[in-house]
Amino acid sequence: MNIDLHEKKIPIIKIRDFLIVSIQVDMHDKLAIQLQSQILEEIEKTGAKGVLIDISVLEMVDSFIGRMLSGMASMAAIMDAAVVIVGMQPSVAITLVELGLEMPGVDTALNMEKGIEMLEERLSNYNTL
């Protein structure tokens, strides 16, 4: 069982300056921690400026995953990459707010398209600086 967990990896796709992570399985704590370090390593390796995390198929997010997501946003920010969480379901949003996890530092977008637009805009601002 343990070996299975370690072998199961969530794919991280690099497109131009962005990393796209689509979470399509139920997250458990181990997988979440693994994903966190995986993404941060990938940011270092590729020098990506933005990370899009698609959670549109996640029906349920617990406090651990919520904290992991907001923690990852601040970690990535230190590494000069913006994290956008994409496609959160209403029930998930309500749960997170009820849990008091309002994720203040995290950017969110309704869908992948809007998320990419958001990051592109940020990147163009970044380039003009």
Next chain:
Amino acid sequence: MSEKIVFEKAKERIEHIEDVLSSVAAGDLDVRIEAEIEDDLTGVEEAINILIEDLTYELKQSKKMREELEEKLSKIEDQQKTIIRQQDDLLELSSPVSKVWDNILILPVIGTLDSQRAQIMMENLLQKIVDTGCTMSILDITGVPTVDTQVANHLLKTVTSARLLGADCIISGISPAIAQTIVHLGIDLSVIKTKATLQDAMIYAMRKNNQLTHGKIKSDHLSETEETE
């Protein structure tokens, strides 16, 4: 000899009284004790007859009253059903979310908010945001007379949840009374964009909309000119 006859007669009458009483107990109220001779027992017999009469009358009366009560109860139950149905209708009717412009949703709230209504309102709004893909939503509370801590909390929750989905939520139509209550209650609404009227909120939303699209046009334009240069 005659004593024995009297005794037999009395026994017979007492048995008759017993029969009548047992049939009354069984529910037959039409039987009466027939008094044939006037003597000491006659008084008892008459008294029993009167008791039976009274009992009959009381039973009739209580039956009538029970029927009336049952009728009233069924009426009340009907009314209760109507009230519940109307409450459901009210809940459904009271939180319409409409798309008024490209990318803009409006949720006008009218009447007092309780936590149940606020919950349904929030769910409706979030679902609509996801369904339509609108990134601006306006929560108009012009029609809300008063706000308490719980309701203010619900408003905050709605706005925060909308933000988690990736949409902006503006609250408009905060009356002086509500502003006073909110500040007195010590609720911090500074994290939320608030506008005085629905009109102001609309203008703000459309400007922001324009900014988004204009920004894009401008950047497209820029890249084109850069290329030509």
